[in-house]
Amino acid sequence: MSLPCRIVAGVRGAIPRPSPTRISRFGATITTREPSNQVSRHIHHQTRRQAQSAVQAQPQPEPAVPESTNPALSFPCLDAVESRSASLSRRSLSGPEPSYTSGKHLDFHSKQPLLLDWGGILAEFNIAYETWGTLNQDKSNAILLHTGLSASSHAHSTETNTKPGWWEKFIGPGKPLDTDKYHVICTNVVGGCYGSTGPSSIDPANGQRYATRFPILTMEDMVRAQFRLLDNLGIQKLYASVGSSMGGMQSLAAGTLFSDRVGRIVSISGCARSHPYSIAMRHTQRQVLMMDPNWARGFYYDGIPPHGGMKLAREIATVTYRSGPEWEQRFGRRRADPSRPPALCPDFLIETYLDHAGEKWCLEYDPNSLLYVSKAMDLFDLGQEHRTRITKVRQENSGKLQAFMDGKTLAESANADLCNLTLPEQPYEEKEQAVDEATASEAARDLLGATEPPADLVAGLKPLANTPALVMGVASDILFPAWQQREIATTLKRAGNRNVTHIELGEEMSLFGHDTFLLDLENVGGAVKRFLG
Amino acid sequence: MSLPCRIVAGVRGAIPRPSPTRISRFGATITTREPSNQVSRHIHHQTRRQAQSAVQAQPQPEPAVPESTNPALSFPCLDAVESRSASLSRRSLSGPEPSYTSGKHLDFHSKQPLLLDWGGILAEFNIAYETWGTLNQDKSNAILLHTGLSASSHAHSTETNTKPGWWEKFIGPGKPLDTDKYHVICTNVVGGCYGSTGPSSIDPANGQRYATRFPILTMEDMVRAQFRLLDNLGIQKLYASVGSSMGGMQSLAAGTLFSDRVGRIVSISGCARSHPYSIAMRHTQRQVLMMDPNWARGFYYDGIPPHGGMKLAREIATVTYRSGPEWEQRFGRRRADPSRPPALCPDFLIETYLDHAGEKWCLEYDPNSLLYVSKAMDLFDLGQEHRTRITKVRQENSGKLQAFMDGKTLAESANADLCNLTLPEQPYEEKEQAVDEATASEAARDLLGATEPPADLVAGLKPLANTPALVMGVASDILFPAWQQREIATTLKRAGNRNVTHIELGEEMSLFGHDTFLLDLENVGGAVKRFLG
Structure with missing residues (x-):
């Protein structure tokens, strides 16, 4: 308990400590220099950087003996954030931020506009993708691999980008996605930043980055963009659609939207609709x-x-x-x-x-x-009611797409419905006993898998009735919990699918929670390999 | 899909939208006014408020037709935060922030300094408390009720503060904490802000608010302060120590620190040591x-x-x-x-x-x-190793307390050990396969209750060997999960306690997660009532 104090004055960060005052502990108050509340108020009327410069410009007084009962705490974690801001600020003066990239990849550029589910339009768009293995002559051996939220198309190293990919061990000759047999395609999703069109891309309409003028998009929009790429590659039907996490959602969405173009689906730690947690x-x-x-x-x-x-x-x-x-x-x-x-x-x-x-x-x-x-x-929900609504919205917006193609900007056409949700004027009030105990218990039984899946979801997954499916879940996953995987599997069965394989990895098999799909080559990879054949 | 757009220009918030430019979608670029990236950079060199004033000072141009493919999104949630900042800024100019209060309460002020576990000192301190029911003649019917993190002493309405308390339905004649039998005392914890000494209190040494010159404190420090109050009230031994959530931790800490002064303990959705999640x-x-x-x-x-x-x-x-x-x-x-x-x-x-x-x-x-x-x-950990360390730290700091009482400020005495942790220079590097599969499976079995509790914790809970205990958990609680309650109960038994009641509310009984202790009068309240007798 006698380690030297590591506080270094120079790295204390932008917010100056209150200047020392000398006050006896027994009442007589002799204030020297600026009291802390004035320092504090001062800061609120300047930017932190201005405050910092101001402080740095002043001659630094000799460190005086603090007078409080105990010394002030230091905040190295905030120092680190402020120092990063400072270095980024220097960078931004010398040029724009670096473009996000995962290295060299292939590009497919669609000049045809894409109408999004909620009415937005991408006038044109890019899809960054990479492939492994060889596409056979009748183009029947393609596997579309969907990514998680923030992953790039770089699922595996390539000749032009030798950096290991996010599923490096799962792809290759003899591996779960066997490149001796299959042509594996992985794309960066539309909305992402690793080469596909997203908010950091340039809007062709004004030459500026979309930023938050990018339209709201859905899983299904991402999948539609991927199928434009497949059209371009001449691939009529996928051997399989495979994905984990968000990719599991997309795998199900692909099979639902394009049921005659998907041979089989694999969904690992995904879901058929997002749940409140x-x-x-x-x-x-x-x-x-x-x-x-x-x-x-x-x-x-x-x-x-x-x-x-x-x-x-x-x-x-x-x-x-x-x-x-x-x-x-x-x-x-x-x-x-x-x-x-x-x-x-x-x-x-x-x-x-x-x-x-x-x-x-x-x-x-x-x-x-x-x-x-x-x-x-x-927004992901494969239930029938949601699909019916979106189908209606798309029909209503088809005229907008036409107007756009006729040369009008979306903003010029009637776009009142594109404005964004504001909070309800009456905020949500918590109600005590808002939950009916009986129906709540029913909900609990649902989660425990004791009751039937909702009819709405069974109807929504009907298009998958004839698509062989592998559904995997992990008991230690709190984000896409195992009950959601059971929900997918049971729903598929109720929708008439007789070829559903459901595997749940218990805690004795995997402790890695949601990330198991990235780590467990043996159990996750093994099941995928057996299923794909 | 034809609702009127509710975006109101005046409430769009402090960050101005990029000014419109007119650009043909097919290439010819005619920029008008300031492009968005300049606006953006501009903002980074001013405070938001300054930016707002600057924008408001400019004559507002007529809303022009946006030129991007899709309209920009609006952010009512940020508008709300900015508008609150603006109204608080007006308030702060007219005086200091309002003091936090839960209404009228009793006060105990200790003039004796309190040495905290990690070496800090409170020169003097206040405990805000409230009571219900009558203390009997031999002062043997007192129940100390511990609160959750942010609760005040106001567990139940009083004559001077008729607002319902946070455990209103659990306290009263014939209720789980039966005021016909017991004298119930609830305090605001030291470190809190509802009347007890905390960071917003005035440091007597310098007449300023402690802020982050307040010393690090522990559950045990809070409990020690509570027992000063009991000393003051002449209560030698509690009939029971009762608490939920953080209060459950304190209940266990009270029984461990002052085992001869606590008749029985109730811990609901608490823990014997905090876990990583x-x-x-x-x-x-x-x-x-x-x-x-x-x-x-x-x-x-x-x-x-x-x-x-x-x-x-x-x-x-x-x-x-x-x-x-x-x-x-x-x-x-x-x-x-x-x-x-x-x-x-x-x-x-x-x-x-x-x-x-x-x-x-x-x-x-x-x-x-x-x-x-x-x-x-x-920091809460009732294991023996941790207690041994803290006992040593306290011994080392007892001299510091003496020096303080002799009139030196802590800062004047050697206090190098009070400086704060900085991050290690080598950041924690994720190691693939860092977890040994065999020991990991063992950890999983631990959680499932299949193995014995750690010997260190058994040793740490030895002081509770003769204290009747009720331990309750809720299966749907993700913060203080049911396995932690099983851990407490099993550990107590292994420590030699033959009077342990362990109750776990399954999902069919409560869906309310951690907050069940605030809501479930029947199951939680009922068990408490039966246990207290």
């Missing part, structure tokens, strides 16, 4: 990002990107991806440096792990892409 | 709060409080308190206003619920209290 967790990620002042309502492309908000969003996401029994084993209650007293900044090993995960990622992905793609996940 | 979730709450520029490293008391960060922190907390099967039933996938197209701001009913929960709370609790009390929860 997952919406809530993505909501908090979007909110922390949007609250970062650097986000600037999406128009940050020529300034400091909202790296702080992105870091926080990633930390929250990491909790949903990885928490569970593994963390007990790996981190437990160990502190990063047990020889030091605790702090409000990261302190436990689990905290420094999350901090580092956020730090590593915060400039790797376009913040606006995170918002749009995450929202598209929330 | 709960630390991770509290970590994200602290981080979003600390990243709010208004937090100003804790020195916000005379400025705009970090209401945005508090709102986000509460939204994340609410997910951990309430998510689960109940949400499926109550919110499902319903949207707040299904007639409107989706938005990036809250849209689903679950989102508007979280938004409202955050909004309602963001000025109700002191942000620094949230940081300190939440950290104290993370």
